Structure formats: C-alpha cells, structure tokens
Amino acid sequence: MNPRFAGYEAKLHDSFDRQAMMTLLGARLSAVSPGEVEITAPVLDTTRQQHGYAHAAVSFALGDTAAGYAALSLMEEEDEVLTVEMKINLLSPATGTSLIAKGKVIRPGKRIVVVNAEVWAEAGGTSKQVALLQGTMIPVRA
Amino acid sequence: MNPRFAGYEAKLHDSFDRQAMMTLLGARLSAVSPGEVEITAPVLDTTRQQHGYAHAAVSFALGDTAAGYAALSLMEEEDEVLTVEMKINLLSPATGTSLIAKGKVIRPGKRIVVVNAEVWAEAGGTSKQVALLQGTMIPVRA
Amino acid sequence: MNPRFAGYEAKLHDSFDRQAMMTLLGARLSAVSPGEVEITAPVLDTTRQQHGYAHAAVSFALGDTAAGYAALSLMEEEDEVLTVEMKINLLSPATGTSLIAKGKVIRPGKRIVVVNAEVWAEAGGTSKQVALLQGTMIPVRA
Amino acid sequence: MNPRFAGYEAKLHDSFDRQAMMTLLGARLSAVSPGEVEITAPVLDTTRQQHGYAHAAVSFALGDTAAGYAALSLMEEEDEVLTVEMKINLLSPATGTSLIAKGKVIRPGKRIVVVNAEVWAEAGGTSKQVALLQGTMIPVRA
Numbered sequence: 001m002n003p004r005f006a007g008y009e010a011k012l013h014d015s016f017d018r019q020a021m022m023t024l025l026g027a028r029l030s031a032v033s034p035g036e037v038e039i040t041a042p043v044l045d046t047t048r049q050q051h052g053y054a055h056a057a058v059s060f061a062l063g064d065t066a067a068g069y070a071a072l073s074l075m076e077e078e079d080e081v082l083t084v085e086m087k088i089n090l091l092s093p094a095t096g097t098s099l100i101a102k103g104k105v106i107r108p109g110k111r112i113v114v115v116n117a118e119v120w121a122e123a124g125g126t127s128k129q130v131a132l133l134q135g136t137m138i139p140v141r142a
Numbered sequence: 143m144n145p146r147f148a149g150y151e152a153k154l155h156d157s158f159d160r161q162a163m164m165t166l167l168g169a170r171l172s173a174v175s176p177g178e179v180e181i182t183a184p185v186l187d188t189t190r191q192q193h194g195y196a197h198a199a200v201s202f203a204l205g206d207t208a209a210g211y212a213a214l215s216l217m218e219e220e221d222e223v224l225t226v227e228m229k230i231n232l233l234s235p236a237t238g239t240s241l242i243a244k245g246k247v248i249r250p251g252k253r254i255v256v257v258n259a260e261v262w263a264e265a266g267g268t269s270k271q272v273a274l275l276q277g278t279m280i281p282v283r284a
Numbered sequence: 285m286n287p288r289f290a291g292y293e294a295k296l297h298d299s300f301d302r303q304a305m306m307t308l309l310g311a312r313l314s315a316v317s318p319g320e321v322e323i324t325a326p327v328l329d330t331t332r333q334q335h336g337y338a339h340a341a342v343s344f345a346l347g348d349t350a351a352g353y354a355a356l357s358l359m360e361e362e363d364e365v366l367t368v369e370m371k372i373n374l375l376s377p378a379t380g381t382s383l384i385a386k387g388k389v390i391r392p393g394k395r396i397v398v399v400n401a402e403v404w405a406e407a408g409g410t411s412k413q414v415a416l417l418q419g420t421m422i423p424v425r426a
Numbered sequence: 427m428n429p430r431f432a433g434y435e436a437k438l439h440d441s442f443d444r445q446a447m448m449t450l451l452g453a454r455l456s457a458v459s460p461g462e463v464e465i466t467a468p469v470l471d472t473t474r475q476q477h478g479y480a481h482a483a484v485s486f487a488l489g490d491t492a493a494g495y496a497a498l499s500l501m502e503e504e505d506e507v508l509t510v511e512m513k514i515n516l517l518s519p520a521t522g523t524s525l526i527a528k529g530k531v532i533r534p535g536k537r538i539v540v541v542n543a544e545v546w547a548e549a550g551g552t553s554k555q556v557a558l559l560q561g562t563m564i565p566v567r568a
Binding site: 135 | 368369371395396398420422
C-alpha cells in the first residue's frame with residue numbers, strides 16, 4: 001500500500017499529539033508505515049475496571065486509534081479520519097505492564113476504508129492477545 | 143425483567159465504585175432499574191480527540207459499562223459481568239457538556255446476555271444521540 | 285423522516301423484485317414507509333441448518349435487506365443502496381412458520397446511513413424475537 | 427491447535443451434510459483442519475441481489491458456516507456449535523464464478539470461541555477478497 005504524499009508520517013504524529021485522550025492514557029505512536037500503525041501504552045492504575053484489569057475501553061481506545069491512523073496514512077493530505085463503526089472482541093483480561101495496539105488497513109478506498117486491529121498485553125518477556133477489532137473509517141475534510 | 147435478589151442495586155454501586163476508569167471519566171451511575179442502567183459523565187478536556195470532540199472511546203466506555211451493569215442487574219448474586227464483544231456505531235461528534243449512556247438488556251440468559259446502549263450528548267437544553275452500541279455479556283464467578 | 289421524492293415506494297418494490305435471493309427465500313415486502321421497511325418470509329425446508337432451525341443466514345438476509353430498503357426509502361431518486369457492514373446477534377433459534385424482519389433508519393445521512401433491524405419468528409398466534417442487527421448503508425450511483 | 431478427538435473431521439462432514447441451506451447454495455466443505463475450515467460454493471443465479479452480484483447473505487452464510495465449523499473442530503465430541511453473533515464487512519461486490527470462505531479460530535475456549543472468516547471471489551485465474559467476518563461461537567449440547 002502506498003501513501004498519497006511524502007509527509008504522511010509527520011501528519012500522523014501531529015494529529016496524535018493533539019489527542020488529549022492519548023496523553024491521558026500515556027500512549028505513544030510506536031510505529032508508522034503505510035497502512036499499518038502501532039500504538040504502545042502502559043497499563044495505568046487510573047484506567048482499571050472493577051476486577052483490576054485495564055478497562056475494555058482502553059483496548060478499544062488504543063485499537064480504534066491505531067486502526068484510524070492506519071487508514072489516515074493512506075488518505076490525501078487534506079483528509080482527516082473519522083470512525084464510522086468499530087467492533088471489538090475481548091479475548092483475555094488486559095493484565096500486564098503495557099498494551100500494544102497494531103492497526104492495519106484491510107481494504108483502502110476513497111469513500112470507505114476497512115480496518116482491523118489487534119491489541120496485545122505484555123508482561124516481562126511474554127505477550128498475549130487481549131482484543132481483536134474490525135471496523136470502518138472514512139475521510140473527512142474541515 | 144426481574145432481578146434475582148433484593149440487593150442488586152447496592153451490588154451495582156459497589157462494583158461501579160471500584161472502577162478507576164469511571165472515576166477518571168467523572169462518571170456516575172445516574173439511574174438503575176432491572177435490566178436498565180444509565181451513566182452520566184461530563185465532557186472533559188482530558189478525553190478529547192484531535193478535533194476537540196470527546197474521543198470515541200469515551201462513548202464506548204460509558205455505553206459498554208451501562209450495558210454491562212444492565213446485564214449484571216439481572217444476574218445471580220455471586221455473578222460478575224464480562225463483556226464478550228461490543229459494536230459501536232458513531233452517529234454524531236460527541237460535543238456538548240455531558241454524555242448520558244443508557245444501557246438495556248435485549249435478551250437475558252444464563253449463559254449469554256444480549257445488550258444495547260445509546261449514548262446521548264447534552265448541551266444547554268438540547269440533546270442528540272452520538273452512539274449506538276450492541277453487544278454480548280456473560281456472567282463470571284471469582 | 286421524509287422521503288426525497290414521491291415515487292420511493294415503487295422504486296423499493298422494483299428493486300426488491302429484481303433480487304433473486306428474495307424470491308428464493310419466498311420473501312415479500314410486507315410494509316414500506318419512510319425510514320421503515322418490513323419483509324415477511326416463510327420458514328422453508330430448503331434453508332434450514334443442521335438442527336432444523338432456519339439458518340442464521342436467513343435472518344441475516346431478511347434483516348439486512350429490510351434495513352437496506354429502510355435506508356433506500358430516504359435516499360435520492362438516482363441512488364441505490366449498498367451494505368457497508370452489518371452485525372447480527374442471534375437471540376433464539378429461528379423456529380416457527382414465518383419470519384418478519386423490521387428494518388429502521390437510526391440516523392440518516394448523505395454519506396452514511398446507520399440502520400438496525402429486528403427479526404421475529406411467528407408460529408400460531410405467538411411471536412418471539414430471533415435476531416437483532418445493526419449496520420451501515422451507503423448510497424451508490426450506477 | 428489440537429482437536430479433542432480423532433473423529434472430528436467425520437463429525438464436521440456429517441453436520442455439514444444435514445444443512446439444507448448449504449445444499450441450496452451448492453456449497454461443499456473443501457478443506458478441514460483443526461481450527462480452520464474452508465467452504466467453496468458457485469455463484470448461483472438464484473442468490474443474486476438487485477445489481478446482479480451474489481447477495482451479502484451468501485457471503486454471510488458461507489463465512490459464518492466456515493467459522494462455525496472451525497470452532498466445532500476444536501470442541502468436545504458431544505458438542506454442537508451455535509453462532510452467538512457475527513459481524514461482516516463487505517469489501518467488494520461478490521462477482522465471479524465461485525466463492526471461497528476460510529474460517530479460522532482466533533481464540534478457542536470452553537465457553538466462548540472467537541472466530542473470523544474471509545470470503546474470496548474467484549473468476550478465471552484471479553481472486554479478490556469480498557468480505558471479512560468476526561464473531562463468537564459457543565458449544566451447545568442436545
């Protein structure tokens with residue numbers, strides 16, 4: 001998959017840095033390539049649910065955002081990205097010290113971009129998949 | 143729909159209060175009845191996305207949690223609730239001053255509980271629906 | 285919700301009649317109004333799954349089609365409708381003598397139309413809900 | 427992934443052969459291994475939608491069934507499989523001469539099995555992906 005213009009990486013980082021939500025989660029864009037984006041975040045005490053695991057909404061936030069930026073990496077320079085819908089299957093409790101979301105474009109398109117994302121939890125040297133997401137992104141202009 | 147035991151309301155409030163994530167979002171359980179739960183939260187500067195709206199993950203967090211507690215309100219005393227999967231369609235940007243999530247049990251069951259949730263944004267005297275969620279909850283025991 | 289032109293009902297019936305799949309299922313458009321469409325079909329021996337119930341794909345076919353035509357009823361005269369994505373939760377085995385799918389527009393829009401559908405099974409004088417669908421439709425032009 | 431008993435392949439074929447819906451679609455189990463199942467079917471004139479493509483419900487039927495049997499291939503001998511929910515993103519019109527659905531277990535489990543499926547359309551020597559499905563299966567006993 002090919003980006004539409006050379007500066008797509010800087011555009012993604014600029015946009016990511018404007019997301020207060022990503023700051024709140026301690027998340028960073030850890031890898032960017034055309035059609036694939038990875039976001040890494042620590043498991044924070046402030047975002048746990050009642051059993052002590054990271055809340056499903058954290059996996060959702062990271063997976064949705066990674067998938068959205070994967071879509072944005074293939075859009076035109078003037079485009080922003082919007083989530084139309086997203087579905088998440090939760091595979092395991094999100095334990096561990098950090099979460100890594102890997103977003104990917106399944107089918108690029110001018111009107112509709114189909115994406116998915118995996119979220120993995122890491123602790124020590126081991127990792128396990130905690131969520132699988134599948135959804136739809138669209139380009140929007142200001 | 144009938145709760146399984148008298149103390150279901152207290153159980154929901156206890157569980158909700160243990161969710162750091164709900165505290166982080168400033169959310170509170172604003173209405174509880176058998177099979178229906180409402181959660182209200184302010185739109186915070188800390189949870190915005192890059193265009194200044196509340197991040198989709200906030201609507202997800204509130205809708206998923208309202209739906210989960212709607213399911214829990216009909217479960218046995220010893221049960222906790224777990225999200226198996228959740229799908230969200232985003233209908234409008236989440237602007238305004240507060241968000242209200244209304245979770246509802248569509249089909250109760252011993253093994254599988256089907257739920258949905260609406261999320262509404264309020265500003266001044268007006269409100270608009272910003273998200274619709276549909277998903278699956280299961281009971282789990284410690 | 286308001287249709288865009290007077291002939292929307294005839295347009296829906298014409299389109300429905302061109303669907304070989306609907307003929308195969310014995311389905312008919314049993315009610316059409318702006319933003320809401322109902323399809324009725326018998327439970328056929330030819331579309332059962334291994335336990336003798338109607339296959340999930342029958343509920344999907346009827347619900348998806350009812351939701352799609354509900355969306356089309358609000359589109360411009362030149363538009364056709366396309367399913368972007370659809371999610372189905374199966375609530376009960378599809379037994380009985382006939383299935384009724386009720387599709388509805390949740391949020392109309394020029395680019396994206398959010399829809400849902402309920403599928404009910406009828407036998408004798410009783411009916412029960414067998415499926416709930418939620419999805420996304422878009423207008424397309426030839 | 428390991429099957430629970432030696433006869434899982436025969437069990438899948440027996441179950442598949444009892445599905446009238448699969449016969450109606452001209453579908454056959456074209457590959458079976460633990461956690462992965464492939465179903466192949468012709469594009470029939472009887473299952474088209476209004477634009478002449480195979481109806482989305484055909485991709486759904488094949489993908490859901492392939493995913494369900496992938497789940498069943500890892501279950502106990504006494505278990506049958508039931509779809510709890512399934513989400514489909516439609517990537518391209520289902521044209522061509524045949525459709526191939528590849529179902530796969532993403533996360534096995536005693537209570538909940540998470541699956542996905544790809545559906546590909548073939549014409550001449552070329553093939554393209556027409557749908558991506560993600561869903562939840564459970565074991566049930568008679």
